[in-house]
Amino acid sequence: MEYLVLAVNAILVKNILLAQYLGNCPFMGVSKKTDTAAGMGMAVIFVMTFATFITWFVHYYFLVAFNIEYLQTIVFILVIAALVQLIEMFLKKSVPALYRSLGIFLPLITTNCAILGVAVLVITKDFSFLQSILYAFFSGIGFALALVIFAGIRERFEISHIPAAFKEMSIALITAGIIAMAFYGFKGLDTSLKSILIK
Amino acid sequence: MKKSLLQEFFKGFWEILPPFRLVLGLCPILAVTTLAENGLGMGIATTFVLFFSNILIALLKNVIPKKVRIAAFIIIIATFVVIVELVMKAYFFPISQKLGLFIPLIVVNCIILGRAEAFASKNTVLRSAADGLGVGLGFTMSLVLISSLRELLGAGSVFGIEVMWSGFEPFGFMVQAPGAFVCLGMILALINLVPKKI
Numbered sequence A: 001m002e003y004l005v006l007a008v009n010a011i012l013v014k015n016i017l018l019a020q021y022l023g024n025c026p027f028m029g030v031s032k033k034t035d036t037a038a039g040m041g042m043a044v045i046f047v048m049t050f051a052t053f054i055t056w057f058v059h060y061y062f063l064v065a066f067n068i069e070y071l072q073t074i075v076f077i078l079v080i081a082a083l084v085q086l087i088e089m090f091l092k093k094s095v096p097a098l099y100r101s102l103g104i105f106l107p108l109i110t111t112n113c114a115i116l117g118v119a120v121l122v123i124t125k126d127f128s129f130l131q132s133i134l135y136a137f138f139s140g141i142g143f144a145l146a147l148v149i150f151a152g153i154r155e156r157f158e159i160s161h162i163p164a165a166f167k168e169m170s171i172a173l174i175t176a177g178i179i180a181m182a183f184y185g186f187k188g189l190d191t192s193l194k195s196i197l198i199k
Numbered sequence B: 001m002k003k004s005l006l007q008e009f010f011k012g013f014w015e016i017l018p019p020f021r022l023v024l025g026l027c028p029i030l031a032v033t034t035l036a037e038n039g040l041g042m043g044i045a046t047t048f049v050l051f052f053s054n055i056l057i058a059l060l061k062n063v064i065p066k067k068v069r070i071a072a073f074i075i076i077i078a079t080f081v082v083i084v085e086l087v088m089k090a091y092f093f094p095i096s097q098k099l100g101l102f103i104p105l106i107v108v109n110c111i112i113l114g115r116a117e118a119f120a121s122k123n124t125v126l127r128s129a130a131d132g133l134g135v136g137l138g139f140t141m142s143l144v145l146i147s148s149l150r151e152l153l154g155a156g157s158v159f160g161i162e163v164m165w166s167g168f169e170p171f172g173f174m175v176q177a178p179g180a181f182v183c184l185g186m187i188l189a190l191i192n193l194v195p196k197k198i
Helices: A002-013 A024-031 A033-062 A069-094 A096-110 A113-124 A128-159 A169-184 A187-198 B005-011 B026-031 B037-060 B066-091 B093-103 B102-108 B110-120 B123-155 B178-191
Strands: none
Touching: A002 A096, A002 A128, A002 A187, A024 A096, A024 A128, A024 B026, A024 B066, A033 A069, A033 A096, A033 A113, A033 A128, A033 A187, A069 A096, A069 A113, A069 B066, A113 A128, A113 B093, A113 B102, A128 A169, B005 B123, B026 B066, B026 B093, B026 B102, B026 B123, B026 B178, B037 B066, B037 B093, B037 B102, B037 B110, B037 B123, B066 B102, B066 B110, B093 B102, B102 B110, B110 B123, B110 B178
């Protein structure tokens, strides 16, 4: 039940894109087509879970052990960059089919702030190992969900009349605002789930 | 035609003003702009990192092998971010608490890596410094503009000073996530009305 609350929270209530403002560059950048959005979403779920898995260990068994927590930022970004590179090489050699669909998104992921953001968040929130992994996984799902919904709407822009000044980014941002408003409605879900949990 | 140093500096204020002209670095601009003070703090922190990382990258551009340049840039940027993080924790504790997660996230701010790749790795130290400072200050300006607007409408004040009349009902919407997106989209549309070259 506790994990259900965590999942609902990470996917809907505190959606990483729409409520926590992380990962907005790819959100705007790769959301013009639903297929690319879905590909990016899958890549993010995969890398986010994997990266959090590793950074959690790095934090508790390396940074804390040697008392160098202040180097967190630099170590985490290095770990993520190296991990993304490794995943890319691994996929290229062993799973070429998956590489063809996710490959082009992988280099972009290093600078996706949602990955580093989640890795740092689980540390600041003092999550246990299992909680961290699940939180990262569900946040990834939340990211993919918001991205695909957004891309679905954006595809329609091509055939609609938009005033020149609002073209491209401007209308995209306003649309994102409206989706964020819809997701804002999930806030009640969190409280009701918690009250069930207490009973 | 090569631009003069001054032009290099001032292009960050309009021609490639982030995040409106360069649509990069959206996360901080959406997340920390609920109060004008936070916007200013974030802007200054980003400018510092951008300025020094641009200088260092321009200095090292011939030493860094092409293949690992992105990784090298990220390390250089991360070093300055750690410096900013520690300085802010030591001397500006309240604001560093408010910005929280978004200070370490300066590392992955695409504006900085974007300027490193597009400008500092190809230009001289002096020009890169001018570019870094200009783009950084332009970014700060945008952050202050958006955060002042959101604070004005969402809380009725700017930099914590009450400016609205006494019966003013703040729009809670503006300080929430949806307000951030809509506000940025509207400003972007307004800026698009004005031509790039004046």
